[in-house]
Amino acid sequence: MAVALFDTDTPLRPLRAEIAQAMAAVVESGRFILGPKVGAFETDFAAYLGARHAIGVANGTDALTIALRTLGVGPGDDVVVPSFTFYASAEAIAPTGARPVFCDVDLQTGCVTAETVKAALTPSTKAVIAVHLFGNVAPVAEIAALGVPVVEDAAQSAGTRTDTGRPGTLGTIATFSFFPSKNLGCFGDGGAITTDDDDIAELVRMLRFHGSRDKVTYEHVGYNSRLDELQAAILGVQLPHLDAWAAGRRAAGAHYEEAGLGDLVALPAAAAGAEPAWHLYVVRHERADELAAGLAAREIGHKAYYRTPVHRQPAMRDVAAGVDLAVTDEFARTHLALPMSPVLSAAQAAEVVAAVRASLG
Numbered sequence: 165m166a167v168a169l170f171d172t173d174t175p176l177r178p179l180r181a182e183i184a185q186a187m188a189a190v191v192e193s194g195r196f197i198l199g200p201k202v203g204a205f206e207t208d209f210a211a212y213l214g215a216r217h218a219i220g221v222a223n224g225t226d227a228l229t230i231a232l233r234t235l236g237v238g239p240g241d242d243v244v245v246p247s248f249t250f251y252a253s254a255e256a257i258a259p260t261g262a263r264p265v266f267c268d269v270d271l272q273t274g275c276v277t278a279e280t281v282k283a284a285l286t287p288s289t290k291a292v293i294a295v296h297l298f299g300n301v302a303p304v305a306e307i308a309a310l311g312v313p314v315v316e317d318a319a320q321s322a323g324t325r326t327d328t329g330r331p332g333t334l335g336t337i338a339t340f341s342f343f344p345s346k347n348l349g350c351f352g353d354g355g356a357i358t359t360d361d362d363d364i365a366e367l368v369r370m371l372r373f374h375g376s377r378d379k380v381t382y383e384h385v386g387y388n389s390r391l392d393e394l395q396a397a398i399l400g401v402q403l404p405h406l407d408a409w410a411a412g413r414r415a416a417g418a419h420y421e422e423a424g425l426g427d428l429v430a431l432p433a434a435a436a437g438a439e440p441a442w443h444l445y446v447v448r449h450e451r452a453d454e455l456a457a458g459l460a461a462r463e464i465g466h467k468a469y470y471r472t473p474v475h476r477q478p479a480m481r482d483v484a485a486g487v488d489l490a491v492t493d494e495f496a497r498t499h500l501a502l503p504m505s506p507v508l509s510a511a512q513a514a515e516v517v518a519a520v521r522a523s524l525g
């Protein structure tokens with residue numbers, strides 16, 4: 165039995181008619197940019213997270229750039245960011261004029277820690293981007309205690325819970341991506357910024373619209389970065405189902421454990437106090453490439469997401485010169501994502517585990 169890396173189709177199937185209706189209503193309304201659907205989704209997403217403000221933007225990359233701008237990050241500043249993450253986490257720093265300073269991650273959780281961030285602080289550090297990688301949670305309060313504002317990159321952690329609140333409410337400001345394969349995905353590009361700070365929220369609203377509050381006076385050089393009405397309508401239909409999907413992702417992780425996956429490979433570990441909605445289920449093994457080849461032969465979906473970590477990417481050569489991140493390099497070399505979705509069954513998990521066992525001989 166083949167098992168796909170993702171299943172974005174099955175969870176959406178029962179919602180197709182409702183989504184089509186919501187999209188038709190937008191077309192009928194003739195309002196496509198910054199209309200009532202975006203407003204409603206912003207209100208609902210903020211309420212879901214327990215944040216004071218949620219502001220829709222065009223994608224998760226812009227969300228990071230705009231979030232950094234609201235903290236005053238600019239030329240001459242440093243921003244600490246992990247290297248073991250999607251490239252955009254660091255790429256989004258460049259448009260502010262600041263310099264990314266790469267830090268290491270924890271081998272168990274895949275996330276930055278107060279220790280790894282502390283080792284990367286410089287006198288010019290203006291902010292830290294704490295990536296909640298794979299749906300897990302970085303220790304934001306401990307990092308903030310170092311005295312630097314934290315931007316949560318929550319692109320991969322919609323649906324995750326912690327005993328001190330959800331990702332998106334743990335730092336000064338947070339960013340989300342609604343890329344279609346994300347835990348909460350739209351039918352194109354989309355993103356959001358969340359914060360409890362009224363002044364920051366007001367600045368985000370201006371920056372997403374060319375630095376203006378009224379389309380008459382332009383107070384900042386901003387961005388054209390809006391979530392559109394169609395995407396907001398689609399997200400609005402899905403949001404009430406996010407917790408059930410998150411529970412499905414956690415159940416899939418439990419199926420893997422029950423099927424004995426932990427005897428074969430190193431499993432992802434939930435951060436203390438966190439219940440991750442696993443976006444990607446990423447395991448580690450010394451022979452990760454051999455495992456990948458074995459899974460390919462058995463039609464089991466898999467992917468090495470970050471084999472070349474960000475600090476070793478060609479575009480980062482200058483800013484990352486001399487950077488040495490031992491855990492990042494080990495993670496990059498040994499990780500492999502296995503199939504994960506809200507509907508991954510015990511039978512599918514058992515199939516994957518059998519294929520892992522056979523592949524590793």
Ligand SMILES: Cc1ncc(COP(=O)(O)O)c(C=O)c1O
Pocket residue numbers: 223224225226249250252253295317319320340341342343353354355
């Ligand atoms: C950790 C992380 N940060 C940022 C992004 C950027 O989001 P987007 O693709 O919506 O720009 C993504 C996903 O693509 C991501 O996984």
